[in-house]
Amino acid sequence: MDNKVxxxxxxxxxxxxxxxxxxxxxxxxxxxPATDTRLVLEVDLTGxxxxxxxxxxxxxxxxxxxxxxxxxxHDVPHCVxxxxxxxxxxxxxxxxxxxxxxxxxxxxxxxxxxxxxxxxLSDTARVESRPQLExxxxxVKCSHGATTGYLNPDELFYLRSRGIxxxxxxxxxxxxxxxxxxxxxPEPLAEEIYGRxx
Amino acid sequence: xxxxxxxxxxxxxxxxxxxxxxxxxxPKGLNEDxxxxxxxxxxxxxxxxxxxxxxxxxxxxxxMPHWGHLKLPRIDFQDIxxxxxxxxxxxxxxxxxxxxxxxxxxxxxxxxxxxxLAGVKPKGEVAVDAVFDSxxxxxxxxxxxxxxxxxxxxxxxxxxxxxxxxxxxxxTVVPVGDNYFAALNSAVxxxxxxxxxxxxxxxxxxxxxxxxxxxxxxxxxxxxxxVADEGAQLSYMxxxxxxxxxxxxxxxxxxxxxxxxxxxxxxxxxxxWYPGDAQGRGGILNLVTKRGICKGSGSHLSWTQVETGSAVxxxxxxTILKGDYSSSEFYSVAMxxxxxxxxxxxxxxxxxxxxxxxxxxKGISAGHSENSYRxxxxxxxxxxxxxxYSQCDSLLIGSTCGAHTFPVIRSQNxxxxxxxxxxxxxxxxxxxxxxxxxxxxxxxxxxLIVGGYARxxxxxxxxxxxxxxxxxLSVSLEGSVG
Numbered sequence: 308m309d310n311k312v313x314x315x316x317x318x319x320x321x322x323x324x325x326x327x328x329x330x331x332x333x334x335x336x337x338x339x340p341a342t343d344t345r346l347v348l349e350v351d352l353t354g355x356x357x358x359x360x361x362x363x364x365x366x367x368x369x370x371x372x373x374x375x376x377x378x379x380x381h382d383v384p385h386c387v388x389x390x391x392x393x394x395x396x397x398x399x400x401x402x403x404x405x406x407x408x409x410x411x412x413x414x415x416x417x418x419x420x421x422x423x424x425x426x427x428l429s430d431t432a433r434v435e436s437r438p439q440l441e442x443x444x445x446x447v448k449c450s451h452g453a454t455t456g457y458l459n460p461d462e463l464f465y466l467r468s469r470g471i472x473x474x475x476x477x478x479x480x481x482x483x484x485x486x487x488x489x490x491x492x493p494e495p496l497a498e499e500i501y502g503r504x505x
Numbered sequence: 506x507x508x509x510x511x512x513x514x515x516x517x518x519x520x521x522x523x524x525x526x527x528x529x530x531x532p533k534g535l536n537e538d539x540x541x542x543x544x545x546x547x548x549x550x551x552x553x554x555x556x557x558x559x560x561x562x563x564x565x566x567x568x569m570p571h572w573g574h575l576k577l578p579r580i581d582f583q584d585i586x587x588x589x590x591x592x593x594x595x596x597x598x599x600x601x602x603x604x605x606x607x608x609x610x611x612x613x614x615x616x617x618x619x620x621x622l623a624g625v626k627p628k629g630e631v632a633v634d635a636v637f638d639s640x641x642x643x644x645x646x647x648x649x650x651x652x653x654x655x656x657x658x659x660x661x662x663x664x665x666x667x668x669x670x671x672x673x674x675x676x677t678v679v680p681v682g683d684n685y686f687a688a689l690n691s692a693v694x695x696x697x698x699x700x701x702x703x704x705x706x707x708x709x710x711x712x713x714x715x716x717x718x719x720x721x722x723x724x725x726x727x728x729x730x731x732v733a734d735e736g737a738q739l740s741y742m743x744x745x746x747x748x749x750x751x752x753x754x755x756x757x758x759x760x761x762x763x764x765x766x767x768x769x770x771x772x773x774x775x776x777x778w779y780p781g782d783a784q785g786r787g788g789i790l791n792l793v794t795k796r797g798i799c800k801g802s803g804s805h806l807s808w809t810q811v812e813t814g815s816a817v818x819x820x821x822x823x824t825i826l827k828g829d830y831s832s833s834e835f836y837s838v839a840m841x842x843x844x845x846x847x848x849x850x851x852x853x854x855x856x857x858x859x860x861x862x863x864x865x866x867k868g869i870s871a872g873h874s875e876n877s878y879r880x881x882x883x884x885x886x887x888x889x890x891x892x893x894y895s896q897c898d899s900l901l902i903g904s905t906c907g908a909h910t911f912p913v914i915r916s917q918n919x920x921x922x923x924x925x926x927x928x929x930x931x932x933x934x935x936x937x938x939x940x941x942x943x944x945x946x947x948x949x950x951x952x953l954i955v956g957g958y959a960r961x962x963x964x965x966x967x968x969x970x971x972x973x974x975x976x977x978l979s980v981s982l983e984g985s986v987g
Contacts, residue, residue: 445901
């Protein structure tokens with residue numbers, strides 16, 4: 308499946324997508340550092356068998372203001388959607404994620420998953436997460452998960468005890484955290500992200 | 506499956522009878538004179554009347570909230586009787602009207618101190634504060650409790666006998682202007698329970714309040730205040746029912762809980778207000794504000810609720826975790842059927858360091874009902890090392906109901922961890938098949954699966970309540986053939 312990658316601030320991102328029967332879409336959104344954005348994306352699954360695989364990452368180390376809103380609507384039966392959003396927020400940045408999965412009454416056999424994970428790196432940064440489910444059909448599998456946390460000091464200790472300098476160790480931790488999204492990116496872009504994680 | 510849904514709808518509400526007692530009312534409507542009248546009826550001091558009037562003036566400036574995932578019928582606040590009470594018998598002013606005795610007996614709430622709650626014979630005893638429309642009928646075991654220094658009485662008595670305590674704590678957790686219905690309650694509240702457990706005292710028995718709406722055209726606005734002083738411990742239970750009527754009746758309560766250093770409070774509710782009939786006519790509008798504060802370090806507050814009744818439920822028992830290393834839990838089973846709507850959940854506000862909270866919410870929707878979980882977990886800048894885990898599961902029975910999850914997670918602390926997960930599913934054909942091929946009848950299988958699903962929450966209830974709650978859930982499924 309083709310994976311479309313959009314870098315916010317460089318590429319123009321569609322605001323509305325419609326997937327017809329059997330259509331499959333894989334899409335990755337990247338919010339690089341020093342980008343303020345209010346990203347709104349709406350996806351309608353309007354034909355049976357349509358499938359959406361959506362991922363995103365946002366890096367906000369300074370004073371960014373990032374607001375991501377995603378609405379995935381299952382209008383018909385037998386569609387699948389997956390979402391995975393990961394963010395690292397530090398400095399005085401503000402980041403919020405608002406994701407809604409809507410499953411209409413006739414959309415039986417829907418599978419819809421959504422995940423949002425954030426790392427908070429400073430006292431002055433703020434994150435907000437609103438993963439939402441609105442479900443009107445009974446024969447569905449839907450779930451969402453959200454976490455906010457910080458870089459695990461035990462992991463850091465492990466790396467440092469093996470001679471890895473602190474800065475590098477932290478970078479490794481962040482790369483590991485973002486890995487599920489990073490590996491969807493083309494090599495040069497992934498390299499660029501690695502470089503900006505220090 | 507169709508049958509099960511049908512039987513769900515046909516389930517009857519056995520608490521739906523009306524007690525025929527002489528009652529006295531005040532006129533319909535809401536204005537400052539009415540509030541003065543309520544206050545005068547209760548013989549309240551000046552400061553409380555001022556408190557009410559202040560709240561009323563705030564309320565007049567506020568607007569009805571519409572953010573809930575609910576279709577609220579229009580409420581005409583001028584068409585409600587704000588105070589109704591059974592008449593005292595002139596000849597026997599000290600005894601309770603036998604009709605009221607019978608009512609509570611029928612509901613399984615013993616007002617004789619020698620009996621115990623809910624049919625089972627547990628070893629412990631239960632002290633009951635029974636509230637009938639706008640007044641408290643009686644409070645049992647007061648002497649036994651007083652020996653330990655515990656105050657457990659109706660709110661009106663507390664105002665008369667312990668005005669300093671009431672004044673010190675009233676509206677400190679839910680301020681007058683907190684929200685539309687809290688302001689309304691502060692203006693017109695009638696009776697409720699007051700409980701104070703002094704320093705280092707463990708309450709020797711379960712405390713409980715039972716709320717009963719009886720009169721037509723009225724609303725119930727009770728106010729409960731629970732204070733656990735340093736190192737105190739108590740378990741409090743609340744139950745409620747109302748007669749079947751075609752009109753919607755309003756129930757807007759406020760519950761405030763103050764938990765001081767190292768104290769431990771457990772608050773359990775089995776909410777069984779009349780849910781309306783199969784066509785969605787009538788039922789109680791249950792719009793309540795419940796909030797506790799873990800004020801001192803190491804304090805603990807636990808909420809457990811089983812919500813099966815009410816046409817509309819709008820309720821978010823919340824905890825403010827202010828003391829360092831304090832902790833709180835919220836366990837909920839919300840069941841909606843027919844045209845019931847529930848928008849319920851919790852708020853965990855972490856302010857102190859090392860605070861912990863856990864949220865387990867189980868929603869069950871059937872018929873044409875809507876069941877939403879709405880929650881907030883907030884980590885303040887000082888909540889170093891705080892931790893939250895939330896789990897919200899929804900179970901759908903039938904394809905015409907809805908189940909929703911609207912959590913909000915806010916973190917301002919880089920040393921706090923928040924985790925939230927939610928799932929939505931139905932009783933699968935596989936599960937049913939597994940049970941039926943082992944000789945378990947379909948109706949039992951459904952009850953078994955629902956019981957297992959809600960077990961984590963039900964097991965947290967005090968014994969007397971757990972039995973009742975289990976019955977409530979299974980009665981709903983009785984006689985259903987899949």
